[in-house]
Amino acid sequence: MNTHMATRSRVPASIGMAIETKKDGEGNKAETPSETKKAITEVMTAFEEFKTANDARLKELEAKGAADPISVDKLDKINKHLDKFEDLNKRVATAEGVKKALDDLQEQFDEMETALARRSTADTPEAKAAELKQRVNDWGRGVVDAYAKGEANLTEDQRKALQDVRDEYKALSVGQDTTGGYLAPVDYVREIIKSVTEMSPARSLARVRPTGMKSISQPKRTGQFSAVRVAEQGPRSETDGLRWGNVEIPAPEAYALIDISEQNLEDSFWDLEAELREEASEQFAVLEGAEFVSGSGVGEAQGILIHDDVAETNSGAAADITADGLLSLKYGIKTAYARNASFALNRSTMGAVRRLKDGNGQYLWMPGIAMGRPNTIDGDPYVECPDMPNVQAGAFPVAYGDFRKAYTMADRVQMTLLRDPYTQATSGNVRFLFRRRFGGQVVLAEAIRKMKIAA
Incomplete structure (x- = not known):
């Protein structure tokens, strides 16, 4: 039996030891890969370098009124390096990715075992070496003897060795189809290369309500009465002020329409639908x-x-974002909304926020990967929304608040597909019509605020 066939179909102990098993506060097991521990060290080291470089930049601004371009360039490079760990931080915070890493590792070992199993038990290294040595000797002596004596005077084995080389050369000449190119097809990878499509995670922030009607209608309190003091036998008049209104959230339609030829659908290597x-x-x-x-x-x-x-909060500087402006934005909403509040901003704005320090010299942005928690801005979580504008005069680059209370989405019809083979039949095409009905609206504006960059 081939010793390679004894390979066990599992991750070896030497690899498994690289993963530590810990327990969280609730007693659940959570596995942390050694690669994650390495990333934690790298993030924290980079953040310390970031703080040092940014402190130097701030001192240069105070002393000279302008920062050294070299310092700014260094800071930007560290900032971009920290950006690379945003996704890893989310995976660590939610204990995701560990199982996938183990599954990928298991798949690699399964492939190795399959490859080893295909080897014939009789196909030993010693036999291969002896056969190769004999062939090389026959070919080498044949080349010399053919030059010295002529090919007609070679032994049968020598002539066969030379002919095999000629045939092999022709067979391996893939430069032309007729000499072997047809027999050497390309390796077709069953995976489409796609650029990343950025989108704001609206559904993870807002409240989503499914409906079977054209819209969602919900009553809303628009005014309140006030309690007042009165003397023991004093007159009491109505405490007017309680008012009600209604919020209606329609669910308009969106669609996408694509035509594809019938032959493309029939012959494609992919499931195009x-x-x-x-x-x-x-x-x-x-x-x-x-x-x-x-x-x-x-x-x-x-x-x-x-x-x-x-409501909006001024950033505190012309065409820029400041720590005071960000803190004013945070403390501008009511305490009840702050309990579940988060920041919404894009990646470019996030880089600007990392440079900000409060009045005590503490950085507002803090990495949470070392503690298995999301990164924070002044202790609060943030969500990356690519559709939020950049920091520029007159823009609103940051929003803060309890988005779940502030915003409601209406889901009328989930995505449906209409496959139409008739409309474009004379053109040889099949039409695919996708449609959805959904809407959304701010229902409680006081639960969120937005920051405006001064012009």
Whole structure:
């Protein structure tokens, strides 16, 4: 029996030892890969370097009125390096990715075992070496003797060795199809290379309500009465002020339409219909995230930056963001909303926030990977929303608050597909029509605020 066949179908102990098993506060087991421990060290080291470089930049600004370009360049490089760990931080915080890493490792070992199993038990290294040595000797002596005596005077083994080399050369000449190119096909990878599609995670922030009607209607208190003091026998008049209103959230339609030839559907190596479903689902999510931030509310969802009743906080500097402005934004909402509040900003703004320090010289942004928690801004979580604007004069680059209380999304119809082989039949095409009905609206504006960059 080949010793290689004895390979066990599991991750070796030497690899398994690289993963430590710990318990969280609730007693659940959570495995932390050694690679994650290495990343934690790298993040914390980079953050210390970031603070040192930024402190030097601030001193240069105070002393000279301008920062050294070399210091700024160094700071930007460290900032970009920290950006690479944002996704890892999320995985560590939610204990995701460990199982996938183990599954990938198991798959690699399974492939190795399959490859080893294919080797014949008689195909030993010693036999291969002896055969190769004999062939080389026959070929080498044949070349010399053919030059000295002529090919007609070679032994049968020598002539066969020379002919084998000629045949092999022709067989391996893939430069031309007729000499072997047809026999050497390309390796077709069953994976499509796709660029990343960025979208704002609207559904993870807002409240989502499914409905079977054209819209969602919900009553809303718009005014309150006040309690007042009165003398023992004093007159009592009505404490007027309690008022009610109604909020209606429509669910308008969105669609995507694609035509594909029947022959393409028949002959394609891919399941094109499944691929189209995935693409359409992704693009509806992109539209949903964009409207959550800046939708007009007319025939589409209403954005958090568009609603007139969402209060704003000035950034505190012209065309820039400041720590005081960010803290004013945070403490501008009521305490009840702050319990579940988070920041919403894009990656570019996140880089600017990392440079900010409060009045005590403490950085507002803090990494949480070492403690298995999300990174924070002044102790509060943040969500990366690519659709939020950059820091520039007149823009609203940061929003803060309890988005779940502030914003409600209406789901009328999930994505559906209409496969139409008739409309474009004379053109040889099949039409795929995807549609969804959804909407969204700010229902409690006081639960969130937005920061405005001064002009």
